[in-house]
Amino acid sequence: MQKRFLLLAATSLLAASSAQAQSAASASSAAPAEKVDAAAMAKIRDEGMNRSKVMETAFYLTDVSGPRLAGSEGLARANAWAKKRLTDYGLVNANVEPWGDFGRGWDIDKSYVAMAAPYYHAMIGVPKAWTPSTAGPVRKAVVYVNAKAEADLDKYKGQLRDKIVLLPVPETSLPHPNFEPDAKRLTADELQKMADAPAGGAPTAANRPPAGDMEARRAQLLAARALRQKMTDMLLTEGAAAVLSAGRGTDGTVFTTNGAPYAADAKPVLPELEMSAEDQLRLIRLVEAGIPVEVEMETKTHFQTQDLKGYNVVAEIPGTDRKLKSEVVMLGGHLDSWHAATGATDNAAGCAVMMEAVRILKATGLKPRRTIRVALWGEEEEGLHGSRNYVKNHFADPATMQLKPDHERLAAYFNLDNGGGKIRGIYAQSNEAVKPIFAAWLAPFNDLGATTVTLRNTGSTDHIAFDAVGLPGFQFIQDGLDYFARTHHSNEDTYDRLVPDDLKQASVVVASFVYDAAMRDQKLPRKPLPAATPPRAQ
Amino acid sequence: MQKRFLLLAATSLLAASSAQAQSAASASSAAPAEKVDAAAMAKIRDEGMNRSKVMETAFYLTDVSGPRLAGSEGLARANAWAKKRLTDYGLVNANVEPWGDFGRGWDIDKSYVAMAAPYYHAMIGVPKAWTPSTAGPVRKAVVYVNAKAEADLDKYKGQLRDKIVLLPVPETSLPHPNFEPDAKRLTADELQKMADAPAGGAPTAANRPPAGDMEARRAQLLAARALRQKMTDMLLTEGAAAVLSAGRGTDGTVFTTNGAPYAADAKPVLPELEMSAEDQLRLIRLVEAGIPVEVEMETKTHFQTQDLKGYNVVAEIPGTDRKLKSEVVMLGGHLDSWHAATGATDNAAGCAVMMEAVRILKATGLKPRRTIRVALWGEEEEGLHGSRNYVKNHFADPATMQLKPDHERLAAYFNLDNGGGKIRGIYAQSNEAVKPIFAAWLAPFNDLGATTVTLRNTGSTDHIAFDAVGLPGFQFIQDGLDYFARTHHSNEDTYDRLVPDDLKQASVVVASFVYDAAMRDQKLPRKPLPAATPPRAQ
Incomplete structure (x- = not known):
């Protein structure tokens, strides 16, 4: 919703400068070289590139479910289908979990x-x-x-x-x-600028106006x-x-x-x-x-006023390490959309990639040490309601910064919601300590165009809910394609816009990041906890 | 109509090679330097650039008349409006002239x-x-x-x-x-290639697929x-x-x-x-x-089956030279369109420019020696019916090549129907003798981007009806803008696509060409008369 978005944008600016200050204060020390399991990466890549289901998933989330406006019948269909499909993939604890009151369908x-x-x-x-x-x-x-x-x-x-x-x-x-093309990919120059950018800055995708x-x-x-x-x-x-x-x-x-x-x-x-x-x-x-x-x-x-609740879909791959399985690596994207089309690039693409990433991890038979939890958020478009309330219910309320026990157990959250373009890197969200880790994790996929870690912040989507309570939440850098020119909230955001090769690549990169985070001896380093923020500014 | 278009396209290829052979046969001699009236050109330019009515005309032909499918109510509205407006401009003999039987509205x-x-x-x-x-x-x-x-x-x-x-x-x-822009303009390179091209060749606009x-x-x-x-x-x-x-x-x-x-x-x-x-x-x-x-x-x-006739709108500026006023310079474009939009670039643009060109000539008070006749053709989209039948009724039937007296009296015909882009030059249609004449006529407008005479043929519009009976008929070279990507026969061919500066420029160039042709001592040189063609191949 426009009003909330506007406030969100203004708030992000404040949050960004605050994060920048904090980031500068915490001196980053040279981290030990990051281990990456090359054999596991090869398995993930093979499964994701050669036996992909990402377009089939996208078809069910878009064409079959229909438009997925917050609280709508289409979103309920997509939620139900996703829960069942995640269960079919072998995930456990699949649930369409209410996050609180939203409003009318x-x-x-x-x-x-x-x-x-x-x-x-x-x-x-x-x-x-x-x-x-x-x-x-x-x-x-x-x-x-x-x-x-x-x-x-x-x-x-x-x-x-x-x-x-x-x-x-x-x-x-x-x-x-x-005279300008609708669709663009990030150039080497644009990526280099992102790589060189200091922490903080405006929440921006490089090819956003x-x-x-x-x-x-x-x-x-x-x-x-x-x-x-x-x-x-x-x-x-x-x-x-x-x-x-x-x-x-x-x-x-x-x-x-x-x-x-x-x-x-x-x-x-x-x-x-x-x-x-x-x-x-x-x-x-x-x-x-x-x-x-x-x-x-x-x-x-x-x-529809019988059920005013909003929902998120969640499901898990249980961890296998006795000590670490109580810790959780999350990945997600919002499943709700606007109503004029089927929200293919915003954000069935992100959800299809997240579902594909967990499918890949199950299909490869890899054994993650930590528990992996996928979340498909509801009601993002009206102000990140699904993710913000999930975070509030499970981790912390940014208004008070009273931490729940699970706050300590979240190793990382990875989000995808910048259209249907392939992954070119990741926003480190002013977290300087994760930069070399992410660089190491990207290395096996540099040849697929995923190269860049930027310290820049980006906003306007669900990783912000995690970042707001000091949890390590990240959004990937994606090629813009025709997101802003053609599909973002439009009647033309349809399945047709999705580029199979881009979504396969993104699924592989996300699966690898999630796996890396689930296998790492330590959870990802965190930024200092933010101060409590008054409810109005959420 | 697709069938007729297809035959037309195939026929054009034959016509092109035939014209090429004839053109090579007629040796071109060095013409005397072409006179251009600089003062008249300045008047035309001033009127067309500073007191243009071309967008107002385009508005009435598009938004007010509506879609102008052959035989439709919208085309009848546009015909009636154009006749009245041309009369208001001071033209005489304005008429909605039937050309023969078309079919159902x-x-x-x-x-x-x-x-x-x-x-x-x-x-x-x-x-x-x-x-x-x-x-x-x-x-x-x-x-x-x-x-x-x-x-x-x-x-x-x-x-x-x-x-x-x-x-x-x-x-x-x-x-x-x-990843390609919808809209393009002709580059200097593309124009140079057209300038260097030999006579004949496929009927092609440089930026057509x-x-x-x-x-x-x-x-x-x-x-x-x-x-x-x-x-x-x-x-x-x-x-x-x-x-x-x-x-x-x-x-x-x-x-x-x-x-x-x-x-x-x-x-x-x-x-x-x-x-x-x-x-x-x-x-x-x-x-x-x-x-x-x-x-x-x-x-x-x-x-509508009460009136199966098709119509052209015609109107005249009488010539002022006793000897030459029986001779005619024609200019035109088709007024009919497809039905999903208001045919702004195909071809209200061309008609608005032609109406503006005669308005400019009247407004400047210039006195053309020859009579100038503007024609807005009907039923072009189904096979150039309006212009072909006009030519048959007034000049010659290509099936017999029996020439009517007016065949001798036509000094030139100028057509505009390649979208809403400004004029970059003119197709000499394999007529080598007109090349230096047109180059001289373009010279005063080189600074407006109108520079190029190509010997190449172009087809698919109404100058072909004249060319087919050996009359000097020409189509201008235009910037393509988003004609093929977006507007040509589409539901988006609306007034919004028109670029005022482009249409002003085109109006000035057309008015100047028409005036030059009306003032010249001789009519434009012609190619040799073609042989009669059997009716099936029309």
């Missing part, structure tokens, strides 16, 4: 929208998550509401009853011939949200029929988000579709030229 | 398609042109019919009654992360079409409810074509949608995994 039963006048044109639009149904099939005149400030809203009063309201298309979303001035952007977004809230109230009061808005995306690709809170007691909103920019702009241009425009549409959605 | 009244089981997912699909309505809203099980040869069809017999039939997605249309072996491709396409015809017959006989197919396009972009002939007496076909590749592939993957899939859809289309 929501699913789409029908979505249709078209321009009906001045001529017929079927349009591409997606209901915003948690928005209600229209009053059956409706056909209405449209009004373009282009308010830059609260005062602008007044002029629309009395004109909106029973109308479909058009909102502007953001400047950043105007379609144009695109520049974040700009975070604080200014935050203020701008907060103002836009406040205006939008006023507008929502006015549209309801005035009796508008529905809203058509447009976010990011062109060419038939529509990036989606939520149009209402998921809280069970959320205030009502109007039915709202997120439209393709081209369709929305045509409507706006016609209206602005004084040509009467009518839209016909039908949205049917339903809410 | 066809328009879409509703288009909706979604996967209804195993879960709900609204899909992107466009009715193929001239296909009928479904029997109201329907919800049906789907069957995947993957026939590589006629014999494969047998196994589906008895299984298709009341089913929605899925057809395969072409290998060339499988989505994947795209390689044509491959034309004959092999033709045989392949004919075989595919024969199989498709057998399948169509079988699906009708077996009582299938509708067909979902997929052509080219990914990311929500769908390239469209026709699904039935436009002839008034065409055989019946099933309702058929051209689907987004991602949606179609999901359906196919689910069916192939043994998961029952249902689709709900509603297509409403209507046919």
Whole structure:
């Protein structure tokens, strides 16, 4: 959810500078050479490259399960399938484990929208998550509401009853011939910069668009949200029929988000579709030229309020070392997605890789000393809820930093959630002591393009929940492919975007890291424990 | 229409080699230096660059008129608007002139398609042109019919009654992360190659995908079409409810074509949608995994058979020279489009530029010696019908090469139909004598990127109708932008793709060429007259 994301982003900046200071304070001493079991690495590589099931897993998580919005039926299908499949792989203690209260489930039963006048044109639009149904099939005149400030809203009063309201298309979303490729891989130069980067820094993937001035952007977004809230109230009061808005995306690709809170007691909103920019702009241009425009549409959605809980899927490969098996190496990624597609790169890819990694470890017959636990998180998209609450339930609450006994027993957490691209290295998350260890672990896979350890922090996904309580949680560096241009939260985040060779490579690298962490004499070195943070800043 | 296009493409190859032979036979002598009126060029440039109406014209041709399929209501709206606007500009003899019998009009009244089981997912699909309505809203099980040869069809017999039939997605249309930019401009190298190219050659735009072996491709396409015809017959006989197919396009972009002939007496076909590749592939993957899939859809289309004629819009700026005003310089582009979008780059762009060119000439107060006639062709997409029949009605029938009196009076024809990109030069179409003339005419606009005269032929648009009867007809070289990747016959060929600066530049260059041709003492030199060609090969 945008609000929480925004706060998260701002908080990450603070967390990053704090981590940097701590990191600089803890002098790193030369570690003994890291042992890597070459024979085990070869087995893992052979199994993952030659008998991969990662695409089959991805198919069941995407096409078969469907969109996996937090609390949705699709996510429940995926959870159930994953639990069963992990059990089939020979994992134990497989469970769909509730993490606490989330909110309402929501699913789409029908979505249709078209321009009906001045001529017929079927349009591409997606209901915003948690928005209600229209009053059956409706056909209405449209009004373009282009308010830059609260005062602008007044002029629309009395004109909106029973109308479909058009909102502007953001400047950043105007379609144009695109001279930049959608998909990119990290270059040697970009990787070298990451390798040379100091600890800390903004949470950034190298090929993510520049974040700009975070604080200014935050203020701008907060103002836009406040205006939008006023507008929502006015549209309801005035009796508008529905809203058509447009976010990011062109060419038939529509990036989606939520149009209402998921809280069970959320205030009502109007039915709202997120439209393709081209369709929305045509409507706006016609209206602005004084040509009467009518839209016909039908949205049917339903809410589920019987079970307001959120869930994570967990399963284990028991450790085999008497002393170490009470310690746990975790790996995970979030299984929930947005609702306009099947969340293939965000983040069925990461979950398929994690499931494949444990399958590889079982299939090779390797005997990890520590227990390995895979977790497929729920409700990440709305603020890392699944992982944050799992951490709170099992390890520590960052608000108090009262540690539970299992806090001591977690050897490492590895996360994958930066799209479907292969692994190019790992973010050491300002933990200088792990840098040489990770470098040694990557060495057997340098030839597969996995080369780089960066001290940089990265954020916006579930390893942050672990990092926030001083646990060693890491996200891998991945090639961006077309994640930001095309798939991230869009209607085009489908199975088709997944690149089998990339996911095989990632599965092998993850399996190896997990195995290395499970075999190492010591748990991974940790950063100093952070101070307790007030609940608001979580 | 695909069939006619295919024959056209094959014919062009023959025409090209024939032209090459003729061109080599006519020895070119050194022409006297070409005069260019610098003051007039400056006026044209100032008007076109600083007081352009080209985007306003494009808006009315696209957004306001709507899709402009041959024979459709949208094309009729655009024709009527263009006639009126050209009259408003001060042109005379504006007319929507019938060229002969075309066939049925066809328009879409509703288009909706979604996967209804195993879960709900609204899909992107466009009715193929001239296909009928479904029997109201329907919800049906789907069957995947993957026939590589006629014999494969047998196994589906008895299984298709009341089913929605899925057809395969072409290998060339499988989505994947795209490392190539959608949009490109011609490089200096590419332009130099065109400048150095000999006369004739394949009809090619420099950034069009390689044509491959034309004959092999033709045989392949004919075989595919024969199989498709057998399948169509079988699906009708077996009582299938509708067909979902997929052509080219990914990311929500769908390239469209026709699904039935436009002839008034065409055989019946099933309702058929051209689907987004991602949606179609999901359906196919689910069916192939043994998961029952249902689709709900509603297509409403209507046919118009009262007026089977096709039309061109024409209008004139009368010449002012007593001796030369009976001679005509023509400029044009086709106004019809495919139906899934508003045909902005194919070819509202070309028409808007042509309308802007005559507006510029009127606005500057320049007095052309020859008469200037603008033509916006109808029914180009189905085989250059508008221009071919105009040429046949006014100049000559290529089947007989009996010349009408106006054949002698046509000084030149200039066409624009290679997308919305700016003009980089002109195809001399194997006419060696015009090369230095065009080079001189381009000189004042070299600084705007219009530099190159190539002797190469180009095809697939309306100058071919003139060239086929020995008239000097030319198409400009244009930057490709995202024409082939994104807009050409797609649902994303919308106003948004147009680049104002490119269309302004093109308008200025076209206006200057038309003016130069209208002022020149002599008409443009011609190639030798071609031999009569049998009607089948038109």
